[in-house]
Structures are given as structure tokens and as C-alpha cells.
Amino acid sequence: MDQSDRESSQRAQTPAHRDMMYCHECHDEWYRDEHGLTCPECGSDFTEIIEEDHDPRNDEIGNREDDDGSMPPLEERPPHLHPLFHHHPWRDNDDPEEGDLSNFQWRQTSPGTFAVTGTIYRTVSPSRGGGGGNQNVQNPLMNSFATMLNSIVGGGRPGAQRQGQSDEAADGQATPGANSGPGIGTAPGGHRFTYHSSARLYPRDPDHPGPRLEPVDELNNVIMGLMAALGEPPGHQHNHGPSDHPHTHPLNPLATLFSHLIPGNGAHGDFVYSQEALDRIISQLMEQNATGNAPGPASQDDIDSLPKKQITTDMLGPEGRAECSICMDEVNIGEEVSELPCHHWFHHPCVAAWLSEHDTCPHCRQGISKSNENENSANATSGSSSGAAGGANTNASNQMPGAFGITGEGTLDHPFIVSDTPEQRRGRSSSDRQGRPSSADEGNSGGSLSERLRRGLFGAPR
Amino acid sequence: MSAGAKKRIMREYGECINDTPPGMKINFDEQNMTEWEILLDGPEQSVYSGGHFKLKISFPTEYPFKPPVVSFKTKIYHPNVSNDDKGSMCLGMLRPEEWKPPNKVVSVLRLVHSLLIEPNPDDAIEPSIANEFKENRKEFDKTAKDWVKRYAK
Numbered sequence: 001m002d003q004s005d006r007e008s009s010q011r012a013q014t015p016a017h018r019d020m021m022y023c024h025e026c027h028d029e030w031y032r033d034e035h036g037l038t039c040p041e042c043g044s045d046f047t048e049i050i051e052e053d054h055d056p057r058n059d060e061i062g063n064r065e066d067d068d069g070s071m072p073p074l075e076e077r078p079p080h081l082h083p084l085f086h087h088h089p090w091r092d093n094d095d096p097e098e099g100d101l102s103n104f105q106w107r108q109t110s111p112g113t114f115a116v117t118g119t120i121y122r123t124v125s126p127s128r129g130g131g132g133g134n135q136n137v138q139n140p141l142m143n144s145f146a147t148m149l150n151s152i153v154g155g156g157r158p159g160a161q162r163q164g165q166s167d168e169a170a171d172g173q174a175t176p177g178a179n180s181g182p183g184i185g186t187a188p189g190g191h192r193f194t195y196h197s198s199a200r201l202y203p204r205d206p207d208h209p210g211p212r213l214e215p216v217d218e219l220n221n222v223i224m225g226l227m228a229a230l231g232e233p234p235g236h237q238h239n240h241g242p243s244d245h246p247h248t249h250p251l252n253p254l255a256t257l258f259s260h261l262i263p264g265n266g267a268h269g270d271f272v273y274s275q276e277a278l279d280r281i282i283s284q285l286m287e288q289n290a291t292g293n294a295p296g297p298a299s300q301d302d303i304d305s306l307p308k309k310q311i312t313t314d315m316l317g318p319e320g321r322a323e324c325s326i327c328m329d330e331v332n333i334g335e336e337v338s339e340l341p342c343h344h345w346f347h348h349p350c351v352a353a354w355l356s357e358h359d360t361c362p363h364c365r366q367g368i369s370k371s372n373e374n375e376n377s378a379n380a381t382s383g384s385s386s387g388a389a390g391g392a393n394t395n396a397s398n399q400m401p402g403a404f405g406i407t408g409e410g411t412l413d414h415p416f417i418v419s420d421t422p423e424q425r426r427g428r429s430s431s432d433r434q435g436r437p438s439s440a441d442e443g444n445s446g447g448s449l450s451e452r453l454r455r456g457l458f459g460a461p462r
Numbered sequence: 463m464s465a466g467a468k469k470r471i472m473r474e475y476g477e478c479i480n481d482t483p484p485g486m487k488i489n490f491d492e493q494n495m496t497e498w499e500i501l502l503d504g505p506e507q508s509v510y511s512g513g514h515f516k517l518k519i520s521f522p523t524e525y526p527f528k529p530p531v532v533s534f535k536t537k538i539y540h541p542n543v544s545n546d547d548k549g550s551m552c553l554g555m556l557r558p559e560e561w562k563p564p565n566k567v568v569s570v571l572r573l574v575h576s577l578l579i580e581p582n583p584d585d586a587i588e589p590s591i592a593n594e595f596k597e598n599r600k601e602f603d604k605t606a607k608d609w610v611k612r613y614a615k
Binding site for chain 2: 274279
């Protein structure tokens with residue numbers, strides 16, 4: 001957002017402007033109308049009103065060039081709740097030396113906005129034997145994370161040991177013992193890596209006190225920084241310490257970590273990381289809801305009132321024979337069958353068994369219920385012209401969600417189309433009489449995901 | 463299982479014998495006619511060529527109102543066959559919501575046969591295999607052939 005936009009929107013939210021005070025002694029901030037000009041915290045008079053064009057805090061930050069805690073805290077929760085509380089690979093190391101910080105720059109890009117860039121060299125040694133990594137050995141995820149960190153910080157060890165390390169990373173098994181031991185001090189064995197970060201700082205909202213956390217750094221960048229520390233992708237800053245060694249890349253421990261995060265098919269709990277996994281979840285949901293989306297049973301009245309019909313010669317196939325496609329029994333001339341509105345016919349007991357669970361024709365899926373007929377035609381409409389679907393939907397009043405009501409009228413843009421005329425159905429049913437499913441039916445039985453989705457949402461095409 | 467269903471299965475068996483898709487043999491046990499064992503030779507033109515696969519087709523008691531269940535007893539590397547001890551194949555007409563009583567076992571057998579020749583990665587049960595099939599066909603073919611050698615000889 002543009003700076004001016006931001007300010008104007010802030011002003012719009014807070015009609016009454018309140019002066020914000022700042023204490024140069026203890027860096028406290030308060031409202032002037034609440035505590036006056038003297039710092040309520042330390043009682044100092046060395047205070048200043050924060051103004052939009054002059055924010056004393058910016059100067060303060062800008063002056064702290066030697067401040068290594070330059071990153072605003074990303075999260076502030078009690079240390080015992082922090083999952084990595086016990087994991088302190090750098091527990092025994094001092095904070096970075098002043099000389100480790102270089103290229104540290106503050107640049108004002110616009111009033112109140114600073115770009116901060118800096119390079120921090122940290123020399124670290126792996127955690128001692130009792131380090132946090134061990135405490136989570138039973139947890140593969142944490143274990144893997146420990147492996148990663150150990151690999152990062154232990155990267156500078158001699159070649160032979162690195163070999164062993166690749167293996168250990170491959171297993172996802174941390175062997176902290178290999179990383180501990182007296183020989184590894186801070187300087188000689190330590191591996192230096194560069195973490196490059198830039199952050200934008202904005203002034204706090206004077207009217208809404210409280211920490212304002214701007215995104216300090218993209219997680220990607222942080223991870224890329226770690227990758228760079230491993231010597232992974234070229235083009236990223238990385239720096240080898242005094243014990244510079246030939247490039248031997250251990251198996252990327254990050255990969256091991258992510259393989260734990262994303263097992264096999266990429267699904268992890270309720271989260272997915274790939275299109276396939278999403279497809280699988282959608283399929284699963286569709287299958288769970290299959291009965292919910294499928295048409296319910298036809299009413300007994302509708303089943304009972306199906307017209308009965310006697311088999312005549314013209315209902316037989318070209319070979320002079322026909323069968324009920326449910327029980328596959330041959331039918332003879334004069335035998336009584338039940339005919340559905342779509343003109344497909346079956347033995348009455350056969351089709352009744354099916355209809356009592358699904359209100360669809362076993363062949364073409366058209367429903368038999370009178371109340372359903374409208375809905376079915378509307379579905380046919382939405383199937384044949386997607387534009388009509390929206391139009392029909394806006395006119396649907398008392399339909400279930402996802403069902404479309406029929407209006408029976410169309411506009412010039414969205415004409416009302418009856419996709420299947422009775423004549424066509426009759427033609428199709430005669431081809432079915434030869435005991436061969438029509439090609440349209442076979443098309444329905446395939447199913448790309450989108451096709452299934454559409455069918456799941458809008459009902460099976462009829 | 464109703465007498466009508468048994469009759470239909472018998473009838474379908476008769477039809478399948480007369481019209482078995484190429485490379486398939488049906489072992490039918492009249493005592494247990496709801497479980498068919500199919501011996502299937504990998505189609506010549508497919509990566510499964512040379513393999514001998516054993517399938518089971520189970521008919522639910524509600525057959526033909528519910529679809530038969532197809533499972534591969536022989537391990538096969540295929541996007542549409544689940545890579546577990548079930549080896550189930552569930553797509554197209556075999557899907558419960560897709561199944562229609564007029565569908566026949568012989569068309570199920572044809573579906574299996576055609577899927578061995580041309581897997582359907584867009585309706586896969588194994589997304590990772592489907593992805594490999596689409597993105598890295600060479601690697602897929604290699605693994606599939608390797609599995610034929612290992613499991614389907």
C-alpha cells in the first residue's frame with residue numbers, strides 16, 4: 001500500500017487525533033492526554049511528541065548501528081511453550097561478534113520507511129551431547145529438524161565425517177553423538193554461513209498502540225538463506241569460513257525434513273501440498289457424499305404408477321429378441337414390462353428394486369418422479385449450455401442448493417434448451433433394446449475429476 | 463443374494479466365456495459364484511506385456527444394483543490400481559455412483575483390459591503414479607516393467 005494511502009486510511013479510522021508521546025530514556029510510549037508530557041514509566045522529562053513527519057523512534061533505531069537484535073521479534077510467546085525451547089544449537093556460543101556484522105545499512109526509502117540490509121556472520125558449533133536434539137529423538141519431525149540444524153552447523157567437519165553425515169541424513173536418523181565431542185570448538189571446526197535479510201520498517205500507528213509487525217522477511221527467503229548456507233543453489237550468498245573446504249554437498253537435510261512433513265502422496269493432515277493430493281481429498285469427499293448428491297429413492301406411488309406395457313414385436317431387437325437389462329432374462333412377446341418416462345422398459349420387480357433406491361432410469365438416469373421431472377430438464381439444460389445454468393439458478397426459489405429450478409423461458413443470450421426430445425429418447429431406447437448401451441451412456445461412465453465434480457454438484461446428467 | 467442375481471451372474475458368465483477379452487481366463491466356481499478369479503496376461507502392446515496377473519471380481523449381494531469389486535491380487539504398478547494389499551480398481555463404471563444395472567461384467571473386463579493398455583491418470587487412485595505417468599513416462603514404463611518382472615512372472 002502506498003504510504004499516503006495508509007496514512008489517509010488511518011486518519012479516516014480515527015477522527016479524533018491523539019498525541020502519542022515517546023520517552024528517550026526508557027523508550028516508553030503513551031498517550032499525551034492520558035499521562036501528560038512526563039514519562040509515566042521512568043519520570044524523565046526527555047520526551048517528545050511523536051509527529052507524523054518526525055518520529056523520534058526512527059532516529060533511535062537508526063542510531064543503533066551496533067544493535068545485533070535488529071530483527072523485530074517474530075513471535076513472542078513464553079519460552080517454555082516454544083517448540084524449540086530445548087533446542088539450542090548455539091546455546092554455548094556467544095552472540096555474534098561485532099566484527100561478524102558487516103554491510104549493515106539503514107536506508108530511508110520514503111518518509112518513515114526504512115530498508116534495512118545487513119549481513120551477519122555467525123560462527124557456531126554443534127550442540128553438545130546433551131543438546132536439545134536428543135530430547136525429541138522419539139519425534140521423527142523434531143529429530144529431522146535436529147538433523148538439519150546439526151548438519152548446517154556441523155557442515156565444516158572434515159570430509160570423512162561428512163560422508164557419514166550424508167548417510168545419517170538419508171536415514172532421517174540423527175546421531176547426535178557424532179556431532180558432539182571435545183574436538184569441535186567454535187572457531188576452527190565451525191562453519192560460517194550468511195543470513196541475508198532485509199526488512200522494511202514502518203512507524204507505529206500513533207492511534208493504535210501496540211507492536212506493529214510488518215512482514216520481516218518472506219519465509220522463502222529465510223529458507224533460501226538456509227539453503228544457501230548449505231551451499232545449495234548457486235547465486236545465493238554463501239560464505240565459507242576460514243576452514244574452507246571443497247564442495248561436498250551432504251544430502252540436503254531440508255529434504256529430509258520436508259519428507260517428514262509431506263509423506264508419500266503429499267498429504268499431511270488436513271493440508272495438502274500438491275494438486276494430486278487435493279484431487280484425492282476432493283474425490284474422497286465426493287465419495288463420502290456420493291449418496292448425498294445422488295438422487296434419492298423414487299416414491300412408491302411413482303413406482304406403482306409406472307405404465308405397464310406388453311412386449312410387442314417392434315420392441316424386440318433386430319434379431320427378434322430382447323432382454324430386461326437388469327436381470328438379463330429374455331422377454332417374450334406379450335410379457336408385461338414397466339415403462340419409464342424415458343421410454344426405457346424393464347421387468348417391474350427389477351426396476352422397482354432399483355427405483356426404490358435411486359430415482360433414475362438404470363439406462364439413461366432420467367428420474368421418474370413427477371416432481372423431479374422439472375429439475376431433470378433443468379439439469380439437462382445446464383449440461384448443454386453452461387450459460388443457462390446461472391440464469392436458471394437465479395430463478396430457483398425453493399430448490400435445494402445446487403439444484404436448478406426450471407423457468408421454462410429463456411432469454412436471447414441464454415436460450416432455454418431442451419436437450420433431449422422424446423423422439424430422441426425413443427430412438428435411443430430402440431438401440432438399447434439390442435442389449436447394447438448407447439454411446440451416450442458409456443460417456444457418462446467415464447469421469448475426469450472435473451466431470452465428476454460437475455456431476456456431484458449438479459447431479460448426474462440424464 | 464437373490465435367485466435373480468445368481469441367475470444373472472450365471473448368465474453373465476456364459477456371456478463372458480463366449481466373449482472373453484483377449485488374454486483373459488475366468489476361473490468360475492459354481493459353489494462360490496460371487497467370487498470370480500481372472501487370470502490376465504499383460505496386453506502385448508502395453509508395459510505389462512509378459513506379465514500374468516491374477517484378479518478377483520466380487521459381486522456384492524445387491525448385484526446388479528451395486529457394482530462388482532475388482533481387485534488385483536498380483537502387484538501392479540498402475541495409476542488406477544491401489545498400491546496396497548487390496549489392489550483395488552475403482553473408476554468409471556465401477557464407481558458406486560456411476561454403476562448402472564445394465565452394465566455387464568464383460569464390459570468391466572474390457573475396461574480392465576483397456577486400462578492396462580492405456581491407464582487413465584486423470585481418474586487415478588494413485589496420484590503419484592499418475593503424475594509420473596504424465597510427467598515422466600519413461601520412468602513410469604521402467605518401474606512398471608520392473609514390477610512385472612518382480613511380481614507378475
